[in-house]
Amino acid sequence: MAMGAEQSIFALGLNHHTAPVEVRERLALDEPAIRRHLHMLRHRELANEALLLSTCNRVELYAVPGEGGTDALLEWVRGFRGPRGESLEPYLFRHHGRDAVRHLFRVASSLDSLVIGEPQILGQVKEAVRVADESAALGRVLNALCRRTLHVAKRVRTETDIGRKRVGVGNAGVDLALQIFGSLDGRRALLLGAGEMGTQVAHALRSGGLDELVVANRTFERAVEVASVEGGTPISWDRFDEYLARVDIVIAATGSPKPIVDLAMVRTALRKRRYRPIFLVDLSVPRNIDPRVDDLDSAYLFNVDHLRQVVDQGLASRESARDRAEEVVEREAARFLKALARIEVGPSIGVITRRAEELRQAELSRSKRLLENLDEDQREQLDALTRALVKKVLHRPLQQIHASAHEGDELRLSHLLQAFTEEDS
């Protein structure tokens, strides 16, 4: 009956790595369905504990299997069918013990997500935990696992940059803007030239919370077009310098062969806006903004190479953040299993002491005749003596069990538990 902690947690399911979207959408479960399944799993004793996670990218079951073990759970899952009535077998992943723990940690930390570092998954995991908890499907093992999972996800998020860096020229522009302004709330931007690159940055700024966008283009119709898509105001090309003083961000991306924003323009604009900082992005080659603008006190000018630099750093730091995050997950998984071993030996030790007590009682009742000749006092003494004997005999083995659980020595632990719990053969 002693099951190693390694084997007690089982994960089974499908996700965007293993199954195409047609299969995933077919299997996706809403909350009532999850409650139904959890109830059923417990009711039919397929699982002692269960957690069901269903998002658009995954349907995953985490369970402590019941009497039937993992086979019974697999059998149950086989009852489900794909969109064309096909078997789900090829789409399924299964993880045991440490792999299952690691998998849940990675999922919650967004290391397994389609877009690594995206923040929604943690909320979805929390939701799944809440539902399982309310359905009374979490026992000692999964409760501990869930608590640990949320802790690990939080740790990964705060200790690594995994959720911080975005990729792409547009987002690089947003990152720089945020470094200057702190927030895009209440900020205005002027887009010069309605080409692809410029629009991309403008779009990213808009999604980042930019308040107002003004679009100027040599052909006015194109300005109107882009402005309507991005929710901005088109202005006529020859009026753009009037707007320089009114905006906080300037994005220049025209095909003009010579600078269109010169030093004097920006200097005047800065004076008008009383030296509140202005952030300029020059995406054009050849450049559209005089590079000397950057020498002005409150002007921060970046060209396309600088943005590229930010993008590359984003990629590099994301890569290293990912390595760091994986390390955290790995360490936490090992730590959790050790803790779990301690949780798990509790019941086994109960079994051992109970069995010893039964044996003692049995032996005492076998010598009933002898005992009848003793008076109350002597009987009590004998009782105490046998009790002490049992306790002394069990002392060392129990100590060893605790120690090996504590050290995470699975092999020794299972041998010890076996020696004391196997039925007489």
Next chain:
Amino acid sequence: MERLSYLLPILVYALLSIDHLVPRLFGEVVRSNARWIALLGTVGHLVALLLAVVAHGGTPGFSEALSAASLGMMAAYALVSAGDRMRPLGLVIAPLSTVLLSTALVVPSRTVLALAETGASPWLPIHLGLIFAGLGGFTLSFAVGLLYLVVRWRLKRKQLSGLSRLPSLEVLDRIQFRAMLFGFLFLTLGIAAGGIWAAASLEEAWTLDPKVIFTLLIWLWYGVALQVRLVAGWRGRWSALFSIVGFAGLVFSLLAFNFLVSGWHGYGS
């Protein structure tokens, strides 16, 4: 005896300083709770300072002045250091507070001349409390100003790697300005309180006291800094530079004036 009660704050400040100077030495626990640790230190510090003042019969001296300055700085840090991005401030403030407090513990505690003359007075804690609250604000303004210049320098030099761990320019500028404003208001009130007290109890020409004159100059300096910012838009870099120079003046005044030049704020030999 009362110096023993400084054990907690000095240990806490030293811990924070080391944690900032040698990253990753203490691990995550200290790092993520730096603000609460600082708060614990300041509360312990306040208690220790009050004990010290009481032990002196209500007439604190140079040692207590340094201690109060250190307290003002740390309190300012504890107030604004929420979140990882403000962490670099601690790199300036924690060691500064530690050094000031350590100095406070080794210098002999001498009372200023004016106090020897007038004895304990309820005006004293008001005068000092306001002045050192102001000093806290100016210290914060100084540290934030430094950080502003670092971030600005890196943006101008296009050294963009890892920049997103530092606060944004506008946030730093805002805090720098507000801290300076706070410092200015409290310094103004502190000077006024000192003036009222002196006018009531000292008969000689206290307005010619060198420390009073120097402090008025510093007050003027900060007043100009705020004025040009509000009127002419000298924000950002200029404002930061103003607060750095002003702070240098304050530290000079705190450490040197009471010794080098005799006057009502001087310490008797």
